[in-house]
Amino acid sequence: MSLPEATNFIEQIINEELESGKFESRGNELQVRFPPEPNGYLHIGHVKALCINNAAKEKYGAKLNLRMDDTNPAKEDYEYVNSIVEAVEWLGIKYDKLVFASDYYDKLYEIAEKYIIEGNAYVCDLSAEEITATRGTLTTPGVESPYRNRSVEENLKLFREMKAGVYPDGAKVLRAKIDMASPNINMRDPVIYRIAHVPHYRQGDKWCIYPMYDFAHPLEDAIEGVTHSLCSLEFENHRPLYDWVIQKAGFPAPVPRQIEFARLNITNTLMSKRYLKKLVDEGFVRGWDDPRMPTIMGLRNRGVPPKALKKFVSDVGVAKNYSVVDIAQLDECIRDELNAEAERAMAVLDPVKLTITNYEGEEELDFEINPTDGSGATRKIKFSGSVYIDREDFALVPPPKYKRLTKGANVRLKAAYIVRCDDVKLDENGRVEEIFCTYFPETRSGSEVKSDVKAKGVIHWVDAKYGRDVEFRQYRPLLKDEQYPDQDYAERLNADSERVFDGKCEPYVADGENDKPYQLMRTGYYKKCTDGAKTVLSEIVTLKSNFNK
Protein backbone atom coordinates (compact mmCIF):
# COMPACT_ATOMS: atom_id res chain seq x y z
CA MET A 1 0.00 0.00 0.00
CA SER A 2 1.16 3.53 -0.55
CA LEU A 3 1.17 5.70 2.52
CA PRO A 4 0.32 9.38 2.62
CA GLU A 5 3.21 11.66 3.39
CA ALA A 6 3.46 12.34 7.09
CA THR A 7 3.31 16.01 7.98
CA ASN A 8 3.69 15.61 11.71
CA PHE A 9 4.97 13.16 14.28
CA ILE A 10 1.61 11.47 14.76
CA GLU A 11 1.32 10.62 11.11
CA GLN A 12 4.88 9.43 11.21
CA ILE A 13 3.96 6.99 13.95
CA ILE A 14 0.91 5.84 12.04
CA ASN A 15 2.95 5.29 8.89
CA GLU A 16 5.48 3.21 10.77
CA GLU A 17 2.74 1.09 12.30
CA LEU A 18 1.07 0.60 8.97
CA GLU A 19 4.35 -0.44 7.41
CA SER A 20 5.00 -2.91 10.16
CA GLY A 21 1.66 -4.55 9.46
CA LYS A 22 0.27 -3.81 12.90
CA PHE A 23 -3.25 -3.31 11.59
CA GLU A 24 -3.41 -5.99 8.95
CA SER A 25 -5.76 -8.08 11.09
CA ARG A 26 -8.36 -5.31 10.79
CA GLY A 27 -7.73 -4.65 7.14
CA ASN A 28 -5.63 -1.60 7.96
CA GLU A 29 -8.74 0.24 8.94
CA LEU A 30 -7.91 2.91 11.50
CA GLN A 31 -10.18 4.64 13.93
CA VAL A 32 -9.93 7.80 16.00
CA ARG A 33 -12.27 9.78 18.16
CA PHE A 34 -12.93 13.29 19.42
CA PRO A 35 -14.07 12.91 23.04
CA PRO A 36 -15.20 16.18 24.66
CA GLU A 37 -16.97 16.15 27.98
CA PRO A 38 -20.33 17.87 27.51
CA ASN A 39 -19.75 20.33 30.33
CA GLY A 40 -19.20 23.46 28.26
CA TYR A 41 -19.02 24.79 24.75
CA LEU A 42 -16.16 23.93 22.43
CA HIS A 43 -13.54 26.63 22.06
CA ILE A 44 -10.83 27.28 19.52
CA GLY A 45 -8.49 24.96 21.38
CA HIS A 46 -10.79 22.08 20.53
CA VAL A 47 -10.54 22.91 16.86
CA LYS A 48 -6.97 21.70 16.95
CA ALA A 49 -7.87 18.30 18.38
CA LEU A 50 -10.78 18.04 16.01
CA CYS A 51 -8.64 18.81 12.98
CA ILE A 52 -5.87 16.43 13.97
CA ASN A 53 -8.38 13.62 14.24
CA ASN A 54 -10.09 14.73 11.08
CA ALA A 55 -6.75 14.60 9.30
CA ALA A 56 -6.52 10.91 10.19
CA LYS A 57 -9.93 10.45 8.64
CA GLU A 58 -9.03 12.29 5.47
CA LYS A 59 -5.53 10.92 5.02
CA TYR A 60 -5.97 7.35 6.17
CA GLY A 61 -9.69 6.87 5.73
CA ALA A 62 -9.94 6.37 9.47
CA LYS A 63 -13.32 6.27 11.18
CA LEU A 64 -13.95 9.27 13.38
CA ASN A 65 -16.43 9.11 16.21
CA LEU A 66 -17.68 12.11 18.08
CA ARG A 67 -17.88 10.82 21.62
CA MET A 68 -19.44 12.57 24.56
CA ASP A 69 -17.20 11.65 27.46
CA ASP A 70 -19.98 11.94 29.98
CA THR A 71 -18.87 10.10 33.08
CA ASN A 72 -19.41 12.90 35.57
CA PRO A 73 -23.15 13.52 35.89
CA ALA A 74 -22.65 16.54 38.12
CA LYS A 75 -21.39 18.74 35.30
CA GLU A 76 -22.96 17.51 32.13
CA ASP A 77 -26.04 18.46 30.20
CA TYR A 78 -27.85 18.24 26.88
CA GLU A 79 -27.29 21.92 26.21
CA TYR A 80 -23.60 21.16 25.90
CA VAL A 81 -23.95 18.09 23.75
CA ASN A 82 -26.14 20.04 21.37
CA SER A 83 -23.71 22.91 21.21
CA ILE A 84 -20.82 20.53 20.58
CA VAL A 85 -22.60 18.81 17.73
CA GLU A 86 -23.55 22.16 16.26
CA ALA A 87 -19.99 23.46 16.46
CA VAL A 88 -18.49 20.36 14.89
CA GLU A 89 -20.97 20.47 12.07
CA TRP A 90 -20.49 24.18 11.53
CA LEU A 91 -16.79 23.51 11.13
CA GLY A 92 -17.72 21.13 8.38
CA ILE A 93 -16.16 18.11 10.04
CA LYS A 94 -17.92 14.88 9.21
CA TYR A 95 -17.89 12.28 11.95
CA ASP A 96 -19.02 8.72 11.51
CA LYS A 97 -21.00 8.22 14.68
CA LEU A 98 -22.14 10.22 17.65
CA VAL A 99 -21.57 8.04 20.71
CA PHE A 100 -21.88 8.49 24.44
CA ALA A 101 -19.63 7.09 27.13
CA SER A 102 -22.77 6.73 29.21
CA ASP A 103 -24.02 4.12 26.76
CA TYR A 104 -21.15 1.90 27.89
CA TYR A 105 -21.98 1.97 31.57
CA ASP A 106 -23.26 -1.62 31.57
CA LYS A 107 -20.24 -2.89 29.72
CA LEU A 108 -17.92 -0.91 31.95
CA TYR A 109 -19.57 -2.32 35.02
CA GLU A 110 -19.10 -5.81 33.67
CA ILE A 111 -15.41 -5.19 33.13
CA ALA A 112 -15.12 -3.82 36.65
CA GLU A 113 -16.49 -7.10 38.01
CA LYS A 114 -14.04 -8.96 35.83
CA TYR A 115 -11.24 -6.92 37.40
CA ILE A 116 -12.49 -7.90 40.84
CA ILE A 117 -12.77 -11.56 39.95
CA GLU A 118 -9.27 -11.57 38.55
CA GLY A 119 -7.85 -9.78 41.55
CA ASN A 120 -7.17 -6.50 39.78
CA ALA A 121 -9.53 -4.32 41.76
CA TYR A 122 -10.84 -4.00 45.29
CA VAL A 123 -13.40 -2.05 47.22
CA CYS A 124 -11.76 0.43 49.55
CA ASP A 125 -13.48 2.01 52.57
CA LEU A 126 -10.93 4.74 53.08
CA SER A 127 -12.26 8.29 52.96
CA ALA A 128 -11.11 10.65 50.24
CA GLU A 129 -8.82 12.35 52.74
CA GLU A 130 -7.36 9.04 53.83
CA ILE A 131 -6.72 7.98 50.28
CA THR A 132 -4.90 11.23 49.63
CA ALA A 133 -2.89 10.84 52.82
CA THR A 134 -1.84 7.29 52.00
CA ARG A 135 -1.01 7.97 48.39
CA GLY A 136 2.49 9.11 49.33
CA THR A 137 4.24 12.03 47.74
CA LEU A 138 6.31 12.66 44.65
CA THR A 139 9.34 11.26 46.41
CA THR A 140 7.89 8.80 48.90
CA PRO A 141 5.86 5.68 48.11
CA GLY A 142 2.27 5.32 49.20
CA VAL A 143 0.90 3.01 51.87
CA GLU A 144 -1.29 0.08 50.93
CA SER A 145 -4.92 0.32 51.96
CA PRO A 146 -5.98 -2.02 54.77
CA TYR A 147 -8.82 -3.11 52.46
CA ARG A 148 -6.46 -4.05 49.64
CA ASN A 149 -6.57 -7.76 50.26
CA ARG A 150 -10.24 -8.41 50.65
CA SER A 151 -11.45 -11.65 49.11
CA VAL A 152 -12.93 -11.72 45.66
CA GLU A 153 -16.27 -12.71 47.16
CA GLU A 154 -16.29 -9.83 49.60
CA ASN A 155 -15.22 -7.35 46.94
CA LEU A 156 -17.89 -8.55 44.58
CA LYS A 157 -20.57 -8.35 47.28
CA LEU A 158 -19.49 -4.87 48.31
CA PHE A 159 -19.25 -3.58 44.75
CA ARG A 160 -22.72 -4.90 43.96
CA GLU A 161 -24.01 -3.19 47.06
CA MET A 162 -22.36 0.02 45.93
CA LYS A 163 -24.18 -0.30 42.67
CA ALA A 164 -27.44 -1.10 44.44
CA GLY A 165 -27.25 2.13 46.38
CA VAL A 166 -26.56 0.65 49.80
CA TYR A 167 -23.85 3.20 50.59
CA PRO A 168 -23.81 6.99 50.64
CA ASP A 169 -21.53 9.12 48.49
CA GLY A 170 -17.90 8.76 49.47
CA ALA A 171 -18.38 5.71 51.68
CA LYS A 172 -16.57 3.34 49.38
CA VAL A 173 -14.74 3.32 46.08
CA LEU A 174 -13.46 0.70 43.72
CA ARG A 175 -9.72 0.88 43.25
CA ALA A 176 -7.42 -0.72 40.72
CA LYS A 177 -4.86 -2.93 42.43
CA ILE A 178 -1.57 -1.90 40.90
CA ASP A 179 1.39 -0.61 42.87
CA MET A 180 1.37 1.81 45.79
CA ALA A 181 5.11 2.28 45.40
CA SER A 182 5.08 3.21 41.73
CA PRO A 183 7.07 6.34 40.90
CA ASN A 184 4.09 7.22 38.71
CA ILE A 185 1.46 8.40 41.12
CA ASN A 186 -1.32 7.51 38.71
CA MET A 187 -0.44 3.86 39.23
CA ARG A 188 -0.85 3.96 43.02
CA ASP A 189 -4.13 2.08 43.14
CA PRO A 190 -6.23 4.72 41.38
CA VAL A 191 -9.92 5.01 42.11
CA ILE A 192 -11.90 3.64 39.18
CA TYR A 193 -15.48 3.87 40.44
CA ARG A 194 -17.03 6.30 42.88
CA ILE A 195 -20.45 6.53 44.45
CA ALA A 196 -22.47 9.57 43.40
CA HIS A 197 -26.17 9.73 44.04
CA VAL A 198 -26.59 12.22 41.25
CA PRO A 199 -28.97 11.72 38.37
CA HIS A 200 -27.32 11.51 34.99
CA TYR A 201 -28.71 13.70 32.22
CA ARG A 202 -29.09 10.65 29.98
CA GLN A 203 -29.28 7.72 32.37
CA GLY A 204 -31.46 9.33 34.97
CA ASP A 205 -31.36 7.46 38.28
CA LYS A 206 -30.20 4.18 36.83
CA TRP A 207 -26.76 4.51 38.35
CA CYS A 208 -25.35 5.75 41.59
CA ILE A 209 -21.82 4.65 40.84
CA TYR A 210 -19.86 6.21 38.03
CA PRO A 211 -16.57 5.17 36.41
CA MET A 212 -13.57 7.48 36.58
CA TYR A 213 -11.83 8.84 33.49
CA ASP A 214 -8.75 6.65 33.82
CA PHE A 215 -10.87 3.53 33.79
CA ALA A 216 -13.61 4.56 31.42
CA HIS A 217 -11.63 6.30 28.72
CA PRO A 218 -9.30 3.50 27.64
CA LEU A 219 -12.17 1.04 27.70
CA GLU A 220 -14.40 3.33 25.65
CA ASP A 221 -11.60 3.44 23.10
CA ALA A 222 -11.15 -0.31 23.14
CA ILE A 223 -14.88 -1.05 22.95
CA GLU A 224 -15.30 1.23 19.96
CA GLY A 225 -12.27 -0.15 18.17
CA VAL A 226 -10.25 3.04 18.30
CA THR A 227 -6.69 2.51 17.08
CA HIS A 228 -5.25 5.91 17.93
CA SER A 229 -6.35 7.82 20.98
CA LEU A 230 -5.03 11.33 20.51
CA CYS A 231 -5.00 13.56 23.54
CA SER A 232 -3.07 16.38 25.09
CA LEU A 233 0.27 16.32 26.84
CA GLU A 234 -1.00 16.30 30.39
CA PHE A 235 -2.15 12.72 29.89
CA GLU A 236 1.33 11.41 29.23
CA ASN A 237 1.55 10.34 32.84
CA HIS A 238 -1.66 8.42 32.43
CA ARG A 239 -0.50 6.33 29.49
CA PRO A 240 0.87 3.44 31.58
CA LEU A 241 -2.49 3.28 33.34
CA TYR A 242 -4.31 3.54 30.02
CA ASP A 243 -2.39 0.52 28.79
CA TRP A 244 -2.84 -1.37 32.06
CA VAL A 245 -6.61 -0.90 32.05
CA ILE A 246 -6.99 -2.24 28.54
CA GLN A 247 -4.59 -5.10 29.10
CA LYS A 248 -6.36 -6.29 32.24
CA ALA A 249 -9.71 -6.07 30.49
CA GLY A 250 -8.32 -8.56 28.02
CA PHE A 251 -8.94 -6.87 24.70
CA PRO A 252 -7.20 -8.57 21.77
CA ALA A 253 -4.51 -6.81 19.74
CA PRO A 254 -4.25 -4.39 18.10
CA VAL A 255 -5.22 -2.45 21.12
CA PRO A 256 -5.73 1.36 21.08
CA ARG A 257 -2.62 3.47 21.45
CA GLN A 258 -2.60 6.81 23.21
CA ILE A 259 -0.52 9.52 21.58
CA GLU A 260 -0.17 12.94 23.15
CA PHE A 261 0.33 16.32 21.53
CA ALA A 262 0.59 19.89 22.82
CA ARG A 263 -2.70 21.64 23.25
CA LEU A 264 -3.33 24.98 21.61
CA ASN A 265 -2.58 28.16 23.50
CA ILE A 266 -3.04 31.61 22.05
CA THR A 267 -1.59 34.80 23.49
CA ASN A 268 -4.04 36.78 25.61
CA THR A 269 -6.79 34.30 24.96
CA LEU A 270 -8.81 32.59 27.63
CA MET A 271 -8.70 28.92 26.97
CA SER A 272 -10.22 27.25 29.95
CA LYS A 273 -13.78 26.09 30.20
CA ARG A 274 -13.77 27.05 33.82
CA TYR A 275 -13.17 30.75 33.14
CA LEU A 276 -15.41 30.81 30.12
CA LYS A 277 -18.18 29.33 32.20
CA LYS A 278 -17.59 31.95 34.85
CA LEU A 279 -17.95 34.72 32.25
CA VAL A 280 -21.26 33.24 31.18
CA ASP A 281 -22.57 32.48 34.66
CA GLU A 282 -21.71 35.87 36.04
CA GLY A 283 -23.18 37.73 33.12
CA PHE A 284 -20.05 39.32 31.70
CA VAL A 285 -21.16 38.12 28.29
CA ARG A 286 -24.53 37.24 26.82
CA GLY A 287 -23.74 33.56 26.58
CA TRP A 288 -21.27 30.95 25.45
CA ASP A 289 -21.82 32.10 21.87
CA ASP A 290 -21.24 35.78 22.51
CA PRO A 291 -19.06 37.14 19.69
CA ARG A 292 -16.38 38.13 22.15
CA MET A 293 -15.94 34.58 23.37
CA PRO A 294 -13.18 32.32 22.00
CA THR A 295 -15.73 29.56 21.64
CA ILE A 296 -16.40 28.13 18.22
CA MET A 297 -19.93 29.50 18.32
CA GLY A 298 -18.62 32.87 19.47
CA LEU A 299 -16.15 33.03 16.62
CA ARG A 300 -18.88 32.05 14.21
CA ASN A 301 -21.05 34.87 15.49
CA ARG A 302 -18.17 37.27 15.12
CA GLY A 303 -18.07 36.45 11.44
CA VAL A 304 -15.05 34.17 11.40
CA PRO A 305 -15.31 31.62 8.59
CA PRO A 306 -14.71 27.96 9.50
CA LYS A 307 -12.02 27.69 6.85
CA ALA A 308 -10.01 30.36 8.63
CA LEU A 309 -10.00 28.28 11.80
CA LYS A 310 -8.91 25.18 9.96
CA LYS A 311 -6.14 27.03 8.19
CA PHE A 312 -4.95 28.43 11.47
CA VAL A 313 -4.75 25.02 13.06
CA SER A 314 -2.97 23.61 10.08
CA ASP A 315 -0.49 26.50 9.98
CA VAL A 316 0.29 26.09 13.64
CA GLY A 317 1.14 22.43 13.26
CA VAL A 318 1.26 19.54 15.69
CA ALA A 319 4.15 18.93 18.03
CA LYS A 320 4.94 18.19 21.63
CA ASN A 321 6.47 21.53 22.53
CA TYR A 322 4.56 23.57 25.03
CA SER A 323 3.70 26.60 22.92
CA VAL A 324 1.74 29.82 22.86
CA VAL A 325 0.78 30.96 19.40
CA ASP A 326 0.63 34.67 18.73
CA ILE A 327 -2.97 35.74 18.20
CA ALA A 328 -1.69 37.70 15.19
CA GLN A 329 -1.39 34.37 13.43
CA LEU A 330 -5.10 33.71 13.95
CA ASP A 331 -5.93 37.22 12.80
CA GLU A 332 -3.94 36.66 9.66
CA CYS A 333 -5.85 33.48 8.82
CA ILE A 334 -9.16 35.23 9.32
CA ARG A 335 -8.11 38.17 7.17
CA ASP A 336 -6.78 35.84 4.53
CA GLU A 337 -10.01 33.91 4.29
CA LEU A 338 -12.21 36.99 4.42
CA ASN A 339 -10.09 38.65 1.78
CA ALA A 340 -10.51 35.67 -0.50
CA GLU A 341 -14.17 34.96 0.09
CA ALA A 342 -16.01 37.87 1.65
CA GLU A 343 -18.20 40.10 -0.46
CA ARG A 344 -17.25 43.73 -0.25
CA ALA A 345 -19.76 46.25 0.93
CA MET A 346 -19.66 49.83 2.00
CA ALA A 347 -20.82 51.03 5.36
CA VAL A 348 -20.45 54.02 7.60
CA LEU A 349 -20.21 53.66 11.35
CA ASP A 350 -20.29 57.29 12.37
CA PRO A 351 -22.03 59.13 9.54
CA VAL A 352 -21.40 62.69 8.41
CA LYS A 353 -23.32 64.10 5.51
CA LEU A 354 -21.43 64.99 2.37
CA THR A 355 -23.31 66.96 -0.28
CA ILE A 356 -22.07 67.38 -3.81
CA THR A 357 -23.18 70.83 -4.81
CA ASN A 358 -22.72 70.48 -8.55
CA TYR A 359 -24.38 67.10 -8.98
CA GLU A 360 -27.92 66.69 -10.20
CA GLY A 361 -30.12 63.67 -10.67
CA GLU A 362 -28.99 60.17 -9.81
CA GLU A 363 -27.41 57.16 -11.41
CA GLU A 364 -26.32 53.57 -10.92
CA LEU A 365 -22.69 52.69 -10.52
CA ASP A 366 -20.86 49.38 -10.83
CA PHE A 367 -19.36 48.07 -7.66
CA GLU A 368 -16.91 45.19 -7.69
CA ILE A 369 -18.09 42.48 -5.36
CA ASN A 370 -14.69 40.99 -4.70
CA PRO A 371 -11.60 42.43 -6.36
CA THR A 372 -9.43 39.53 -5.29
CA ASP A 373 -11.30 36.58 -6.75
CA GLY A 374 -10.59 37.48 -10.34
CA SER A 375 -14.24 37.19 -11.37
CA GLY A 376 -14.66 40.90 -11.99
CA ALA A 377 -18.28 40.49 -10.93
CA THR A 378 -20.07 43.68 -10.04
CA ARG A 379 -23.36 44.80 -8.65
CA LYS A 380 -25.19 48.07 -9.06
CA ILE A 381 -25.23 50.75 -6.42
CA LYS A 382 -27.31 53.89 -6.48
CA PHE A 383 -25.76 57.30 -6.25
CA SER A 384 -27.71 60.49 -5.76
CA GLY A 385 -25.01 63.05 -5.12
CA SER A 386 -25.69 63.22 -1.44
CA VAL A 387 -23.93 60.68 0.72
CA TYR A 388 -22.74 59.84 4.20
CA ILE A 389 -19.10 59.27 4.88
CA ASP A 390 -17.39 58.27 8.08
CA ARG A 391 -16.42 61.02 10.44
CA GLU A 392 -12.95 59.52 10.57
CA ASP A 393 -12.53 59.97 6.87
CA PHE A 394 -12.60 63.74 7.09
CA ALA A 395 -10.12 65.86 8.98
CA LEU A 396 -10.33 69.57 9.58
CA VAL A 397 -6.70 69.45 10.58
CA PRO A 398 -5.17 66.49 8.81
CA PRO A 399 -2.42 64.55 10.55
CA PRO A 400 0.81 63.95 8.61
CA LYS A 401 0.45 61.61 5.62
CA TYR A 402 -3.33 61.75 5.80
CA LYS A 403 -4.77 60.38 2.60
CA ARG A 404 -8.44 61.01 3.07
CA LEU A 405 -10.66 64.06 2.81
CA THR A 406 -9.70 67.45 4.13
CA LYS A 407 -10.71 70.97 3.22
CA GLY A 408 -9.51 71.97 -0.22
CA ALA A 409 -8.30 68.46 -1.02
CA ASN A 410 -9.51 65.66 -3.26
CA VAL A 411 -10.57 62.17 -2.40
CA ARG A 412 -12.21 59.41 -4.42
CA LEU A 413 -15.58 58.11 -3.39
CA LYS A 414 -15.05 54.43 -3.99
CA ALA A 415 -16.63 53.24 -7.24
CA ALA A 416 -17.90 56.77 -7.91
CA TYR A 417 -16.16 60.11 -8.45
CA ILE A 418 -13.33 62.16 -7.19
CA VAL A 419 -14.65 65.02 -5.11
CA ARG A 420 -13.06 68.14 -3.70
CA CYS A 421 -14.06 69.57 -0.37
CA ASP A 422 -14.99 73.23 -0.70
CA ASP A 423 -16.67 74.00 2.54
CA VAL A 424 -17.62 72.58 5.89
CA LYS A 425 -20.54 73.39 8.10
CA LEU A 426 -19.87 73.16 11.81
CA ASP A 427 -22.40 72.97 14.57
CA GLU A 428 -22.35 75.20 17.66
CA ASN A 429 -19.77 72.91 19.27
CA GLY A 430 -17.43 73.15 16.33
CA ARG A 431 -18.21 69.62 15.27
CA VAL A 432 -18.47 68.84 11.58
CA GLU A 433 -22.11 68.73 10.58
CA GLU A 434 -21.99 68.70 6.83
CA ILE A 435 -19.35 68.67 4.14
CA PHE A 436 -19.80 70.40 0.79
CA CYS A 437 -17.95 69.18 -2.25
CA THR A 438 -17.81 69.53 -5.98
CA TYR A 439 -17.30 66.48 -8.10
CA PHE A 440 -15.39 65.93 -11.29
CA PRO A 441 -17.66 64.24 -13.84
CA GLU A 442 -14.76 62.95 -15.94
CA THR A 443 -13.44 60.92 -12.98
CA ARG A 444 -16.39 58.55 -12.93
CA SER A 445 -15.24 55.12 -11.87
CA GLY A 446 -14.26 52.96 -14.80
CA SER A 447 -14.39 55.92 -17.14
CA GLU A 448 -12.44 55.78 -20.36
CA VAL A 449 -11.77 59.48 -20.24
CA LYS A 450 -8.36 60.42 -18.96
CA SER A 451 -8.51 62.93 -16.24
CA ASP A 452 -5.82 65.09 -14.70
CA VAL A 453 -7.69 65.19 -11.46
CA LYS A 454 -5.98 63.00 -8.87
CA ALA A 455 -6.84 61.87 -5.39
CA LYS A 456 -4.50 60.46 -2.78
CA GLY A 457 -7.09 58.32 -1.11
CA VAL A 458 -10.26 56.39 -1.56
CA ILE A 459 -13.06 56.43 0.97
CA HIS A 460 -16.31 54.63 1.14
CA TRP A 461 -19.75 56.10 1.44
CA VAL A 462 -23.40 55.26 1.72
CA ASP A 463 -25.96 57.09 -0.35
CA ALA A 464 -28.06 59.47 1.74
CA LYS A 465 -31.25 58.67 -0.11
CA TYR A 466 -30.91 54.90 -0.50
CA GLY A 467 -28.76 53.88 2.43
CA ARG A 468 -30.31 52.26 5.46
CA ASP A 469 -29.96 52.96 9.14
CA VAL A 470 -28.44 50.01 10.83
CA GLU A 471 -26.93 49.14 14.14
CA PHE A 472 -23.37 47.91 13.95
CA ARG A 473 -21.54 46.16 16.70
CA GLN A 474 -17.83 46.07 16.84
CA TYR A 475 -16.12 43.39 18.87
CA ARG A 476 -12.77 42.71 20.25
CA PRO A 477 -12.24 39.28 21.70
CA LEU A 478 -12.03 39.11 25.47
CA LEU A 479 -8.35 39.27 26.22
CA LYS A 480 -6.42 38.16 29.21
CA ASP A 481 -4.64 40.95 30.97
CA GLU A 482 -0.96 40.70 30.23
CA GLN A 483 -0.01 42.66 33.31
CA TYR A 484 -2.05 40.56 35.64
CA PRO A 485 -2.27 37.13 34.12
CA ASP A 486 -3.24 35.54 37.41
CA GLN A 487 -5.89 38.06 38.32
CA ASP A 488 -9.50 37.32 37.96
CA TYR A 489 -10.07 37.67 34.27
CA ALA A 490 -13.72 38.45 34.60
CA GLU A 491 -12.92 41.51 36.67
CA ARG A 492 -10.52 42.79 34.09
CA LEU A 493 -12.42 42.47 30.90
CA ASN A 494 -11.72 44.94 28.21
CA ALA A 495 -14.47 47.48 28.69
CA ASP A 496 -14.12 48.35 25.05
CA SER A 497 -14.81 44.83 23.86
CA GLU A 498 -18.15 45.77 22.40
CA ARG A 499 -19.05 49.03 20.76
CA VAL A 500 -22.37 49.87 19.19
CA PHE A 501 -22.75 52.27 16.29
CA ASP A 502 -25.83 53.73 14.72
CA GLY A 503 -24.51 53.69 11.23
CA LYS A 504 -25.52 53.52 7.63
CA CYS A 505 -25.09 50.79 5.12
CA GLU A 506 -26.00 49.93 1.59
CA PRO A 507 -29.43 48.37 1.24
CA TYR A 508 -27.61 45.37 -0.19
CA VAL A 509 -26.02 44.56 3.14
CA ALA A 510 -29.23 44.73 5.13
CA ASP A 511 -31.41 42.78 2.77
CA GLY A 512 -31.69 39.76 4.99
CA GLU A 513 -28.66 37.93 3.71
CA ASN A 514 -26.40 39.26 6.36
CA ASP A 515 -25.58 35.93 7.86
CA LYS A 516 -22.43 35.93 5.81
CA PRO A 517 -19.46 38.04 6.71
CA TYR A 518 -18.92 41.06 4.57
CA GLN A 519 -15.65 42.78 4.39
CA LEU A 520 -16.87 46.24 5.11
CA MET A 521 -14.69 48.59 3.18
CA ARG A 522 -13.19 50.98 5.54
CA THR A 523 -10.00 51.31 7.44
CA GLY A 524 -10.05 49.18 10.53
CA TYR A 525 -13.23 47.26 9.96
CA TYR A 526 -11.72 43.99 9.49
CA LYS A 527 -8.42 43.96 7.86
CA LYS A 528 -4.87 44.54 8.65
CA CYS A 529 -4.36 48.21 8.27
CA THR A 530 -2.00 50.89 9.30
CA ASP A 531 -3.70 54.12 10.09
CA GLY A 532 -0.93 56.46 10.92
CA ALA A 533 0.89 54.64 13.67
CA LYS A 534 -2.08 52.65 14.83
CA THR A 535 -2.68 49.10 13.75
CA VAL A 536 -6.09 47.66 14.38
CA LEU A 537 -6.22 43.95 14.90
CA SER A 538 -8.78 41.36 15.83
CA GLU A 539 -11.73 43.56 15.24
CA ILE A 540 -14.74 42.83 13.21
CA VAL A 541 -17.88 44.73 12.68
CA THR A 542 -21.08 42.86 12.16
CA LEU A 543 -24.64 43.79 11.76
CA LYS A 544 -26.56 43.23 14.92
CA SER A 545 -28.65 40.54 13.33
CA ASN A 546 -25.50 38.64 12.55
CA PHE A 547 -25.28 37.10 15.97
CA ASN A 548 -28.87 37.15 17.07
CA LYS A 549 -30.00 34.42 14.80
Add this chain to the structure above:
RNA sequence: UGGGGUGUCGCCAAGCGGUAAGGCACGGGAUUUUGAUUCCCGCAUUCGUAGGUUCAAAUCCUGCCACCCCAGCCA
Protein backbone atom coordinates in the same frame (compact mmCIF):
# COMPACT_ATOMS: atom_id res chain seq x y z
C1' U B 1 15.08 15.67 45.83
C1' G B 2 10.64 10.46 42.38
C1' G B 3 8.56 9.80 37.60
C1' G B 4 7.04 11.56 32.76
C1' G B 5 7.93 15.26 28.87
C1' U B 6 10.14 19.43 26.04
C1' G B 7 14.33 22.62 24.51
C1' U B 8 15.83 25.00 16.34
C1' C B 9 14.85 33.15 14.55
C1' G B 10 10.34 37.78 18.58
C1' C B 11 5.99 33.59 18.01
C1' C B 12 4.69 28.70 15.81
C1' A B 13 7.44 24.86 13.16
C1' A B 14 10.28 21.48 9.43
C1' G B 15 14.64 18.73 10.01
C1' C B 16 15.77 11.86 11.57
C1' G B 17 24.56 12.04 10.03
C1' G B 18 25.98 15.47 4.60
C1' U B 19 26.62 21.08 5.82
C1' A B 20 19.42 25.37 8.93
C1' A B 21 12.19 24.49 4.92
C1' G B 22 7.84 27.25 5.62
C1' G B 23 4.19 30.46 8.18
C1' C B 24 3.23 34.66 11.54
C1' A B 25 5.58 39.16 13.16
C1' C B 26 9.06 42.80 11.62
C1' G B 27 12.00 46.20 8.01
C1' G B 28 12.63 48.11 2.83
C1' G B 29 10.75 48.74 -2.27
C1' A B 30 6.96 48.29 -6.59
C1' U B 31 1.88 48.09 -8.17
C1' U B 32 -3.21 49.30 -6.36
C1' U B 33 -10.33 53.05 -7.11
C1' U B 34 -10.22 49.05 0.11
C1' G B 35 -3.88 53.20 3.88
C1' A B 36 -6.40 46.16 2.11
C1' U B 37 -4.77 42.66 -1.39
C1' U B 38 -0.74 41.28 -4.73
C1' C B 39 4.42 41.63 -5.72
C1' C B 40 9.68 41.56 -5.02
C1' C B 41 13.82 42.00 -1.28
C1' G B 42 15.81 41.48 3.78
C1' C B 43 15.39 38.75 8.41
C1' A B 44 19.30 31.84 12.70
C1' U B 45 27.52 30.89 10.09
C1' U B 46 23.53 28.69 13.98
C1' C B 47 20.05 24.65 16.54
C1' G B 48 19.50 25.16 25.73
C1' U B 49 24.73 24.25 27.32
C1' A B 50 29.69 21.73 27.90
C1' G B 51 32.38 17.92 26.10
C1' G B 52 32.97 13.43 22.91
C1' U B 53 32.44 10.15 18.24
C1' U B 54 32.91 11.23 12.81
C1' C B 55 35.96 13.40 6.78
C1' A B 56 31.12 15.57 8.19
C1' A B 57 26.45 16.46 13.94
C1' A B 58 20.56 20.46 15.04
C1' U B 59 20.70 15.29 13.95
C1' C B 60 24.77 9.83 17.48
C1' C B 61 27.04 9.46 22.82
C1' U B 62 27.95 11.64 27.87
C1' G B 63 27.38 15.32 31.59
C1' C B 64 24.95 19.75 32.96
C1' C B 65 21.07 23.67 32.72
C1' A B 66 15.99 25.51 31.91
C1' C B 67 10.89 24.97 31.49
C1' C B 68 6.18 22.00 31.63
C1' C B 69 3.07 17.84 33.73
C1' C B 70 1.70 14.29 37.96
C1' A B 71 -0.02 13.51 44.91
C1' G B 72 -9.35 14.98 42.29
C1' C B 73 -13.88 9.87 44.86
C1' C B 74 -12.65 16.05 37.55
C1' A B 75 -11.80 15.04 32.46
